[in-house]
Amino acid sequence: MNEETINELEEEIKKLRKEVECINENSKNQKKELQLTLKNLKLAQSQLIQSEKMASVGVMTAGIAHELNNPINFMSGNVFPLQKDLDDVFSLLKKYEQTIQENGLKEYFAEVDSFKEEMDFSYLIQEIYSLLKGIEEGASRSSEIIKGLRSFSRLDDEACQFYDIHEGIDSSLVLLHNKIKDKNINVRKDFGDFEGLECFPSKLNQVIMNILTNSIQAMEEGEGDLFIQTVSSAIGIKIIIKDNGKGMTPEVKEHIFDPFFTTKEVGQGTGLGLSISYGIIEQHNGNIDVLSVPGKGTEFIISLPKTQSNSST
Secondary structure: OOHHHHHHHHHHHHHHHHHHHHHHHHHHHHHHHHHHHHHHHHHHHHHHHHHHHHHHHHHHHHHHHHHHHHHHHHHHHHHHHHHHHHHHHHHHHHHHHHHHHHOOOHHHHHHHHHHHHHHOHHHHHHHHHHHHHHHHHHHHHHHHHHHHHHHHOOOOOOOOEEEOHHHHHHHHHHHOHHHHHHOOOEEEEEOOOOOOEEEOHHHHHHHHHHHHHHHHHHOOOOOOEEEEEEEEOOOEEEEEEEEOOOOOOHHHHHHOOOOOOOOOOOOOOOOOHHHHHHHHHHHOOOEEEEEEEOOOEEEEEEEEEOOOOOOOO
16 A cells, blocks of 8 residues: 555545544534423423413412402401490490499499409400400401412413512512511511513512522521612613522522522422523513622522513513
């Protein structure tokens, strides 16, 4: 075999090697594309399941809120008349006592006085008013919860509408009241001066609820601070939710919006909350930025346009 033939073979081998390398590179790219497609399909499936679940929960919650609204309103509406009637009854009893004293009839009512002392009549009056106050506060609290449920479960995914996001934040805080109270978390709000934004209210409420829940859970030891701020500009608004919880490492932060990613123990979280929230904000032509320092806390910054004229469902 002469030298020219050898050179030709070497060139042919080089060409084949380049072709193999090119094929390998294409295979890697195709594999990445397939993995990305699979990941997107899983996320789309999860979002569809979650959306259907939230729709069902929304229907049920709206129904429950509607059914509870009437008896709660009935109870709230009757507290004041009941208190007024009791005032009249106690005024009448006081008038009897004055008449008895003024006419020197006390000896004839000695048995009644003894019975009043036995039942501790003065304490009984205080207890009645205390119970009435408790009923009034309970009815008011129940009304707040129902208002929160009705706002949170708005069945309006079919179309965008202008919505007071501050109402959505307050509704979410009402629904999370017990968790906040149990951990003794101090909530501070700094709401901007703007009327609202065009959005899918129930979906945006879902995002706020997810982030607030994560912030509360991050304050494991309790005694934390939760700061919620809204800022308006010419082009849009920002919703800032900041906690002083355990924070995240850069490695965890990098994956928090990945579907099924969770740092919780098995059975305690699906890892879908933040990934779905990310998709909802993208649907609103917005974005979520996250700032976090381990041991110091996390800050979520949601940026949204004021209108959704170019958004798609």
